[in-house]
Amino acid sequence: MKLSEYIKGRLPAYLTYAGGWIMALLFMGAFHIQTQAAVIITVIMLLTVTAAELPPLIRRMRFYGKLRSNIQELDQKYLISEMLEDPGFPEGDILCDVIRDADRSMYEHITEYRNENVQFREFIEMWVHEIKLPVAGLLLMCHNDGNTRYTGQVKRIDSLIENVLYYARSGSAEKDYIIKETDLKRVFADSAVKYREELQERSVSVSAEGLSISVMTDGKWLGYIFGQLFSNSMKYFSPDREPEIKVTAEDFPDKTVLHFRDNGTGIPESDLPYIFEKSFTGENGRTHGRSTGMGLYIIKQLCGKLGHCISAESVKGEYTDIIITFGRNDLHDVV
Structure with missing residues (x-):
């Protein structure tokens, strides 16, 4: 978080402080209060505002700076919730809760999707194995009958079915190969x-x-x-x-x-x-x-x-x- 961004966000409060300070000066001038007293009051007000604003500024700059740095370094951005630290200010706590809730919801949806994907792949593999039996039977019948008229088309069907099986497995091929x-x-x-x-x-x-x-x-x-x-x-x-x-x-x-x-x-x-x-x-x-x-x-x-x-x-x-x-x-x- 940049200092200019923080000041921009706090600008209404600073304008309110400045308005109060101007009204105080006008009040002191109306009652002919000495200049030294006005200066002292002004210094006290500045020190009070600085003391009130500086610690939240430091906490916010540290929290948002680290958040931005972590998100840029992560390849998988959704893991940012695992790297969140206690921000130490109310808006940061709300932001952390929202990010964690969003990530939790995303994990649930991903898990549901993966389960559906696994079930669909298992169904495809089962279907391929089942459909290969009648196709193999057709090839055997064509061979026994000496009928080559349909053999080419049946083989093409068998090849296309094999493509379906390999495509279904290609996403997790690393579980089904042996490098040698x-x-x-x-x-x-x-x-x-x-x-x-x-x-x-x-x-x-x-x-x-x-x-x-x-x-x-x-x-x-x-x-x-x-x-x-x-x-x-x-x-x-x-x-x-x-x-x-x-x-x-x-x-x-x-x-x-x-x-x-x-x-x-x-x-x-x-x-x-x-x-x-x-x-x-x-x-x-x-x-x-x-x-x-x-x-x-x-x-x-x-x-x-x-x-x-x-x-x-x-x-x-x-x-x-x-x-x-x-x-x-x-x-x-x-x-």
Whole structure:
């Protein structure tokens, strides 16, 4: 709290004091009281006002100064109620009570929201597991009957259901992963096998180079990321050339960089900074109605949880290159 702010707030009281002092001087002048007596009375009044105003001023400046300093230093501003001290003046006590009541109400609402969120996520996970049973049954029936007409659509439904499960879990992925040494080549091969039929139907050429590298990650979540990249690439292949996906990895002393590159329609330069944002579809999304804008968003979130960096490079009409950087684990290197 600044001195000028305090004086501004107390200005009506100071004007009242000044009015009283002027009236006292006029009264003393009317009764011809000596100048020395008027000066003494004036000094006494000034000392009295100073003695009455100075301690509250000091308490307020100390309290509000510390309050402002604490709120600026806190990353989570709502924790300010935990740092409040006894202000020592009535207005400060009221302010502290109001802040504590507001924070208490906020905590109750947050707890209620979190509980609802957990219940909804549990319901989604249960629903996904239940719905996967009939979908698996349909896939088995199509396989036994030799009917491939509906297999692709059923697999697409299964993939979309899996997306729902992974998205529901992505908010708390840290509770469901195991970071360990993982073979990039094996995880990529498993993902490619999963999408083998669709890749063959679209005559997609898939090549891999330099993947005989181990990185510190969770194999299951990385497999899901590869699956999403396969799915994204197959949505946006160009009809003007043979579709191709090329995956390469470069190993550096402090990191491993993986490139997932396709020769599809590419991404406009104006859309590139926003492709990892939630529900962003951009120009390609409006052209291809199947886009939801969630795939790359989920991948970005998972990479953040796993400690990986992800970025993209693209040229419209030529290629799209998704780049994932795996940091080097020094402890693992020592062992």
